[in-house]
Amino acid sequence: MAAAGVVANGPKEEKQAVGIDGPTNPMVTPLLNDLYQFTMAYAYWKGGKHNERAVFDLYFRRNPFGGEYTVFAGLEECIRFIANFRFTEDEIAFVQASLPPSCEIGFYDYLRGIDCSDVEIHAISEGFVVFPKIPLMRVEGPVAVVQLLETPLVNLINYASLVATNAARHRFVAGKSKLLLEFGLRRAQGPDGGIGASKYCYMGGFDATSNVAAGKLFGIPLRGTHSHAFVSSFMSPDEITEKSLKSSDSSNICEDFVSLVQAWLSKLKWSQLLGGIFGETNQSELAAFASYALAFPKNFLALVDTYDVMRSGVPNFCAVALALNDLGYKALGIRLDSGDLAYQSCETRKFFQAIEKEFGVADFGRTNITASNDLNEETLDALNKQGHEIDAFGIGTHLVTCYAQPALGVVFKLVEINNQPRIKLSEDVSKVSIPCKKRCYRLYGKEGYPLVDIMTGENEPSPKVGERILCRHPFNESKRAYVVPKRVEELLKCFWPGRSGKEREELPPIKLIRERCINQLNLMRPDHMRRLNPTPYKVSVSAKLYDFIHFLWLNEAPVGELQ
Ligand SMILES: Nc1ncnc2c1ncn2[C@@H]1O[C@H](COP(=O)(O)OP(=O)(O)OP(=O)(O)O)[C@@H](O)[C@H]1O
Numbered sequence: 431m432a433a434a435g436v437v438a439n440g441p442k443e444e445k446q447a448v449g450i451d452g453p454t455n456p457m458v459t460p461l462l463n464d465l466y467q468f469t470m471a472y473a474y475w476k477g478g479k480h481n482e483r484a485v486f487d488l489y490f491r492r493n494p495f496g497g498e499y500t501v502f503a504g505l506e507e508c509i510r511f512i513a514n515f516r517f518t519e520d521e522i523a524f525v526q527a528s529l530p531p532s533c534e535i536g537f538y539d540y541l542r543g544i545d546c547s548d549v550e551i552h553a554i555s556e557g558f559v560v561f562p563k564i565p566l567m568r569v570e571g572p573v574a575v576v577q578l579l580e581t582p583l584v585n586l587i588n589y590a591s592l593v594a595t596n597a598a599r600h601r602f603v604a605g606k607s608k609l610l611l612e613f614g615l616r617r618a619q620g621p622d623g624g625i626g627a628s629k630y631c632y633m634g635g636f637d638a639t640s641n642v643a644a645g646k647l648f649g650i651p652l653r654g655t656h657s658h659a660f661v662s663s664f665m666s667p668d669e670i671t672e673k674s675l676k677s678s679d680s681s682n683i684c685e686d687f688v689s690l691v692q693a694w695l696s697k698l699k700w701s702q703l704l705g706g707i708f709g710e711t712n713q714s715e716l717a718a719f720a721s722y723a724l725a726f727p728k729n730f731l732a733l734v735d736t737y738d739v740m741r742s743g744v745p746n747f748c749a750v751a752l753a754l755n756d757l758g759y760k761a762l763g764i765r766l767d768s769g770d771l772a773y774q775s776c777e778t779r780k781f782f783q784a785i786e787k788e789f790g791v792a793d794f795g796r797t798n799i800t801a802s803n804d805l806n807e808e809t810l811d812a813l814n815k816q817g818h819e820i821d822a823f824g825i826g827t828h829l830v831t832c833y834a835q836p837a838l839g840v841v842f843k844l845v846e847i848n849n850q851p852r853i854k855l856s857e858d859v860s861k862v863s864i865p866c867k868k869r870c871y872r873l874y875g876k877e878g879y880p881l882v883d884i885m886t887g888e889n890e891p892s893p894k895v896g897e898r899i900l901c902r903h904p905f906n907e908s909k910r911a912y913v914v915p916k917r918v919e920e921l922l923k924c925f926w927p928g929r930s931g932k933e934r935e936e937l938p939p940i941k942l943i944r945e946r947c948i949n950q951l952n953l954m955r956p957d958h959m960r961r962l963n964p965t966p967y968k969v970s971v972s973a974k975l976y977d978f979i980h981f982l983w984l985n986e987a988p989v990g991e992l993q
Pocket residue numbers: 767768769770771772773802803804805806809812813816
């Protein structure tokens with residue numbers, strides 16, 4: 431399919447993060463934290479508890495946007511943070527100034543010495559489809575150090591996974607064949623929101639961004655059109671002084687491209703097939719289009735809704751496109767940014783097809799139509815239901831601000847300390863944590879779909895292909911199922927080995943993560959993916975872990991006394 435707009439760069443050779451560089455955003459430091467992490471770290475240290483070995487799980491409790499899946503994103507930035515985790519003298523001085531003066535000076539020497547060399551991180555690969563309760567990351571290490579990681583890690587995963595999921599959901603509704611452009615920078619929540627949105631929307635299945643900084647930082651393809659300001663900045667074709675244009679093969683020069691455009695406009699006006707659709711078009715708009723075509727003859731795309739789409743924008747675009755065609759150039763297409771996008775795209779397509787027929791310009795009928803203007807999942811769905819002729823969507827505000835749901839409830843919970851499993855109870859069962867250092871697996875069925883994710887204790891034997899295993903709902907006794915997996919995939923892999931001597935998983939380039947994400951989404955059973963009342967994906971625990979959770983629950987919950 432033809433690309434929309436000016437192509438500023440192709441995807442670069444992505445940089446392999448082996449070194450490992452620090453986080454993309456230099457604001458991500460150990461101070462990007464909640465105060466209570468420091469007060470707890472002090473209290474652990476003061477009590478001589480700081481080096482106790484703790485295991486924390488990072489997970490979320492509910493899928494966003496009323497859906498039944500989430501895309502896991504943000505892992506690379508977490509590993510970059512971990513790999514470079516050290517306090518500067520300046521930061522230590524600030525922590526000291528922020529804690530009560532009664533805190534002993536030795537704590538600051540302790541902070542001076544810590545890094546993540548004794549921390550071990552297992553995580554699900556970035557770009558995987560993930561589900562509630564399953565640990566996305568398992569962080570193990572000295573309790574005070576790992577406590578200091580909670581807020582930054584949750585911060586780095588939360589929005590990344592939310593916006594990647596939002597992008598994946600927009601892609602799902604738009605369909606695989608459409609070009610999806612992220613146009614959200616101006617509406618994003620600050621500079622980091624803008625950069626993060628561009629990165630993770632690409633990961634979640636968008637094709638390109640308008641955000642130049644994101645193009646430079648991550649090698650994401652850049653695309654763009656032009657705005658209404660460019661069109662309304664022109665008053666008349668007389669403004670164009672440099673009117674000559676070389677043909678695409680440089681064999682001849684058209685000395686007055688503007689007159690060629692005017693000639694085509696008259697032909698269109700009097701043509702049999704198009705007769706009566708339009709009269710006088712807006713000449714200042716025509717000047718803007720001709721001028722843009724002179725600047726970008728190979729990438730001409732026009733925003734056609736400044737004055738009147740069918741009576742001015744589209745005929746003016748076609749006149750310029752046909753003049754370009756005379757010189758061997760193929761115009762890219764138009765952008766619609768207001769009004770009824772379904773209706774206008776269909777009318778425009780008919781107009782393009784009529785031109786192809788009347789003037790014998792091959793493929794003119796297939797000229798690209800891009801649409802934008804407050805698009806979201808619902809409007810994309812409505813457009814599909816009505817029928818439309820749009821090839822590409824530019825989406826900003828709703829996508830990057832995650833308008834439909836502003837946060838993913840990622841949490842970081844202690845599940846084990848000094849080899850002792852810990853549980854956090856709650857009146858709300860969905861908030862009870864799943865104790866123990868665990869392993870997690872995805873079990874696939876005979877049709878190739880993932881059937882269930884299962885958590886087991888660290889030392890339980892792993893589920894085996896062809897062997898029946900009981901999968902239990904972690905909290906609901908009556909919900910259980912036997913599964914005979916056709917494929918077993920271990921989900922948690924070692925991304926930061928600490929001192930364990932384990933091999934570290936590579937951090938793949940963003941393009942590969944994007945492909946992985948698209949493949950993962952394609953693998954899901956369609957009923958988990960549908961927008962209305964999707965089927966929940968099953969998340970379970972082994973029988974042994976189930977028994978242990980409930981044993982610990984009873985052990986920890988005080989018995990009430992009725993009077
Ligand atoms: N065929 C359609 N079906 C459903 N929604 C549509 C359709 N066409 C456009 N929309 C949506 O309707 C809304 C139109 O918004 P609104 O009326 O505020 O804009 P407009 O007047 O067309 O343009 P402008 O942004 O210039 O004010 C947008 O959110 C757009 O995405």
